[in-house]
Amino acid sequence: MSTEILTVDGLKKHFVIGYEGTINRRPIKVKAVDGINFGLQEGETFGLVGESGSGKSTIAYITVGMYQPTEGKMYFRGEDLFAGNLERPLPLRKEIQIVFQDPGSSLNPRRTIRQILELPLRIHRPKEDPLHEVMRLLDMVELPIEYMHKYPQMLSGGEKQIIAIARALATNPSLIILDEPTSALDVSVQGKVINLLLRLQRELGLTYLFITHDLSLMRNVASRVGIMYLGKICEVAEASQFFQDPQHPYTRMLLSSIPVVSEEEEAAKPEKIESTGEIPSPVNVPAGCSFHTRCPHVMDICKHVDPVMVDTSPGHMARCHLFEQPAELIAPFFVEHGDAVAQT
Amino acid sequence: MAREITAGELPAPITREQVNQLQRKNRRENLGRSWYKFSRNPLSVIGGATILVVVLMAVFAPWVAPFPEHAQPFTDFANASKPPSAQNLFGTDEIGRDILSRVIFGFRFSLMMGMIVLALVVPTGVFLGLVAGYFQGGWLDTLIMRVTDVFLAVPPLILALAIAAVLEPNLSNAMVAVSLMWWPWYTRLSYGLASTLRNEFYVSSAETLGASKFHILFHEILPNMTSPIFTKMSLDMGWVIIIGATLSFVGLGVQPPKPGLGTMMASGAKFLPDQWWIAMFPALGIVVVVLGFNLFGDGLRDLLSAEGV
Amino acid sequence: MTEPLLDIKDLYVQFEVYGGRLEVLDGVNFRVGTGEKIGLVGETGCGKTTTMKAILRILPEPPAVIPRGEITFKGRDVLKMNSAELSKVRGRGISMIFQDPTAALNPVFTIGQQFEPVIRYSSPQNRRLSRREIREKAIVSLQEVALADPERLLDSYPLQLSGGMRQRVCIGMALATHPELLIADEPGTSLDVTIQDQVLRLLRELVEEKHTSVILITHTLGVVRETADRVYVMYAGNMVEVAPTPKLFANPLHPYTQGLMQAVPKLTGGGVAHGIPGRIPDYLSPPSGCRFHTRCPHVMDICRREKPPFFSVDGGHQVACFLYDKSPEARRDEAVAA
Numbered sequence: 001m002s003t004e005i006l007t008v009d010g011l012k013k014h015f016v017i018g019y020e021g022t023i024n025r026r027p028i029k030v031k032a033v034d035g036i037n038f039g040l041q042e043g044e045t046f047g048l049v050g051e052s053g054s055g056k057s058t059i060a061y062i063t064v065g066m067y068q069p070t071e072g073k074m075y076f077r078g079e080d081l082f083a084g085n086l087e088r089p090l091p092l093r094k095e096i097q098i099v100f101q102d103p104g105s106s107l108n109p110r111r112t113i114r115q116i117l118e119l120p121l122r123i124h125r126p127k128e129d130p131l132h133e134v135m136r137l138l139d140m141v142e143l144p145i146e147y148m149h150k151y152p153q154m155l156s157g158g159e160k161q162i163i164a165i166a167r168a169l170a171t172n173p174s175l176i177i178l179d180e181p182t183s184a185l186d187v188s189v190q191g192k193v194i195n196l197l198l199r200l201q202r203e204l205g206l207t208y209l210f211i212t213h214d215l216s217l218m219r220n221v222a223s224r225v226g227i228m229y230l231g232k233i234c235e236v237a238e239a240s241q242f243f244q245d246p247q248h249p250y251t252r253m254l255l256s257s258i259p260v261v262s263e264e265e266e267a268a269k270p271e272k273i274e275s276t277g278e279i280p281s282p283v284n285v286p287a288g289c290s291f292h293t294r295c296p297h298v299m300d301i302c303k304h305v306d307p308v309m310v311d312t313s314p315g316h317m318a319r320c321h322l323f324e325q326p327a328e329l330i331a332p333f334f335v336e337h338g339d340a341v342a343q344t
Numbered sequence: 345m346a347r348e349i350t351a352g353e354l355p356a357p358i359t360r361e362q363v364n365q366l367q368r369k370n371r372r373e374n375l376g377r378s379w380y381k382f383s384r385n386p387l388s389v390i391g392g393a394t395i396l397v398v399v400l401m402a403v404f405a406p407w408v409a410p411f412p413e414h415a416q417p418f419t420d421f422a423n424a425s426k427p428p429s430a431q432n433l434f435g436t437d438e439i440g441r442d443i444l445s446r447v448i449f450g451f452r453f454s455l456m457m458g459m460i461v462l463a464l465v466v467p468t469g470v471f472l473g474l475v476a477g478y479f480q481g482g483w484l485d486t487l488i489m490r491v492t493d494v495f496l497a498v499p500p501l502i503l504a505l506a507i508a509a510v511l512e513p514n515l516s517n518a519m520v521a522v523s524l525m526w527w528p529w530y531t532r533l534s535y536g537l538a539s540t541l542r543n544e545f546y547v548s549s550a551e552t553l554g555a556s557k558f559h560i561l562f563h564e565i566l567p568n569m570t571s572p573i574f575t576k577m578s579l580d581m582g583w584v585i586i587i588g589a590t591l592s593f594v595g596l597g598v599q600p601p602k603p604g605l606g607t608m609m610a611s612g613a614k615f616l617p618d619q620w621w622i623a624m625f626p627a628l629g630i631v632v633v634v635l636g637f638n639l640f641g642d643g644l645r646d647l648l649s650a651e652g653v
Numbered sequence: 654m655t656e657p658l659l660d661i662k663d664l665y666v667q668f669e670v671y672g673g674r675l676e677v678l679d680g681v682n683f684r685v686g687t688g689e690k691i692g693l694v695g696e697t698g699c700g701k702t703t704t705m706k707a708i709l710r711i712l713p714e715p716p717a718v719i720p721r722g723e724i725t726f727k728g729r730d731v732l733k734m735n736s737a738e739l740s741k742v743r744g745r746g747i748s749m750i751f752q753d754p755t756a757a758l759n760p761v762f763t764i765g766q767q768f769e770p771v772i773r774y775s776s777p778q779n780r781r782l783s784r785r786e787i788r789e790k791a792i793v794s795l796q797e798v799a800l801a802d803p804e805r806l807l808d809s810y811p812l813q814l815s816g817g818m819r820q821r822v823c824i825g826m827a828l829a830t831h832p833e834l835l836i837a838d839e840p841g842t843s844l845d846v847t848i849q850d851q852v853l854r855l856l857r858e859l860v861e862e863k864h865t866s867v868i869l870i871t872h873t874l875g876v877v878r879e880t881a882d883r884v885y886v887m888y889a890g891n892m893v894e895v896a897p898t899p900k901l902f903a904n905p906l907h908p909y910t911q912g913l914m915q916a917v918p919k920l921t922g923g924g925v926a927h928g929i930p931g932r933i934p935d936y937l938s939p940p941s942g943c944r945f946h947t948r949c950p951h952v953m954d955i956c957r958r959e960k961p962p963f964f965s966v967d968g969g970h971q972v973a974c975f976l977y978d979k980s981p982e983a984r985r986d987e988a989v990a991a
Contacts, residue, residue: 010453032477036675050848050850051846052816052845062550064552064844065552066548066551066552069955081510088554090554093552093553093554094345097552098552100545100548100549102545105544105545105546106545106546107546108544108546108564108567108568109568110568111563111564111567119550119553119555119559122552123554123555124553124986138950146366149367151369154370157697157934158932164549167549171553186696186697186872187696187872187873187874187913187916187917187928188912188913188928188929189928189932190697190914190916190918190925190928191916191925191926191927191928192927192928192930194925195925195927198759205534209382213845213846214918215920215924216917216918216919216920217918219918219919219921219922220918220919220922220923220924220925221918221925240922241400243922245921251729253847254846254847255406255920256849256850257846257850258846258875258920259849259850259873259874259875259876259878259879260875260904260919260920261874261878261879261914261917261919262921263876263901263903264919264921265919265920265921268920269920274852275847275848275850276851278815278817278848279815279817279845279847279848281815324922327859376671376672377672378673380670380671380672381671
């Protein structure tokens, strides 16, 4: 068993987006991330999958230190990433890097590729010759060296994203957060970027936190997958198991909604669950299990008690009342509503 | 620990000469593309040409003007108040000076006014707006923007008049006065730009890497603000020239006998409508310059905004 | 064969830019039958949106130029219509749904206010409709797209609705004019997977019910598989393959379609293919012959010289690739090569 490189413990991030009331002003909060636990093993690719507004990007931004968490802890190799609310020290910044979703916005249009790649080098590796390193980075990501004199707008979308990857590599990190790195790219280009990422991972022993909405891609890339819905993780499993035997009703709905290109894939999908209902706004998260408004298996208890993560099989966890929940969590509900409910 | 980045043998590094060559080629291409876009709009080309002609005339005024000595203290009552003729294309004023020559020299004051005011105002305003916009929500933002608001609340011409009146009336004091009322507009503009740009991912990227605030402000954000600022500068040249002429017209700017366009209009106004050319041609001079800068600015705006797409 | 609803023949569209002309559409052939659901698949910059804009004549001219081609809608050439006829086509003949429902709806007007002109202009013989009638028709439209509480919805602003609801409103609006052809440009791309599934299902049901023809434009192959009867694949301004949907997915013929199909990550696993090497060509100086030859794994001599026409393979499956040229000359060339 390898060691944990990143540990996320009870992480919450609430954004105040306004106030309501005139005398008793109460903040209106978006619970972007609302109590999340997971761990990343050294050298693995953990896929964090969710739809827009599920809070997956917020986790990415907290991990690289763009946001402070509202509550909870995050540890990098046992070291608290937010100790004392101070500016994150350079050695920690060096270890965790990010590749953003939109390659158009993540590269400054007024700076050459060379300038873009030199910035992390000058900050984190001041003793080395930056020009030499820039050439080495370009060579690593299989782009011609002449590219260092180009501006981002002269590059194709895929090439821009490859430059963003090279920039993340420049500090010699151990952990790279990939925030939808290929969702803005065409599928014929996606393969090139993904395979580059996989090769770099093998060669450099990198750990990836791969954030995406594309489950088909995760099937082929991730070692483990976590599914997010409205700020919470609802299922975590090894990738192979996850796709063979999805447990959470939301996961099954998600899997059966994916458009696929072949009969074999159609057969691999779980039994069709018609997607119904709208995704609730994260400002007004439903009480109890947040998925109960769309769940085909909804029970009474789902509307009142938010379930916790339970093991459904070794290494496979789901957060749903269909699986046995701890007695102390559900007991108060049944005491209140009588045992009659329990029978339904 | 992640291993050190290794890759196979490096390809031969490219030489400095090849680097320069590539850069020159890129620059040529960009220039060509810009000119193509700019030239699609004939009005802005006319504007640019007008500016070029006016600037050249102002710079070479002593050689271009038919009677350069008429810009100095000079009288020739024999030729006073002559209407436009072959000898004096724009006629002569009440003491016999050639109006064409004086208008050409007048461009010097107008352009100088515009350039010096913008040179004072743009760096100050942009710097303050950049800082306030980047630290949006902080105390620096509040301080800078509230002071800006105070300056914006005072009617600009009145402020300039007051300052020019308190100080000795001359061109440099007029420029001080106009500068004092002008910088807040640049603060406002760059505040808006900076507070949007700071949310770009390339800024986030520099921040998470641990880049200095100086680097983020001046190397990541500022270069992306230049297009709207240049556009505003071109349009403002026209405005500053008008304000300068206004101050001169009411006697607070260029002092006679120096040939300020506003000053000439003021003295010529007394002879309207009979000797119309005395006031009319300096006024026309202002119209041409201002129109030139406005048309050019419009073209610049189209060009630079299209560049982002 | 009955006359198609829309028939594009040999359409060329070019854009005048610095340094020359972008030859964006290069002889596009495309037809939509009455009541047919067509999928148009292609990647960024392949010209699919330009084609649709050309149909509606909403390309900015200049810089766009249409040097050659024919776009026949209900037997009349759109390229030769005057502006009154065009607005009739745009108002009642062809409707459009856009990728981003947020941008398609005006944020400062209520849904009801935005429905009003749509319904007014679509009424037969331009009969003046009362406000009540318009409102009733709008409610019917919203009910059709399975939106609950349409009364209240008409008085809400777009920003009060979720992305999925907005796209349904757009679909309702597009269908309120009873168009004969609906162009849906990436209608699900900006939505989440589960919501996209709902919206596409709804769209499919509605057009089948109303016998509306549909062109579904997308860059995701999976989306057309479930929705379209026939699929066109477009590459660099050319249609490269067209086939009934099941045939295309079971047996893609054009090397580009094959590459695209392989590049899609599969739910059954098996890793991620490397995709198609190279990049989409520069439209200023596109490759000679077949525009795909620079990236094609099966490139032959003829591909560099000549532009491949459509070769019929079987039952409506056509492909623009010399690999499928079964004419006598091609066989002879093959023999020579062997």
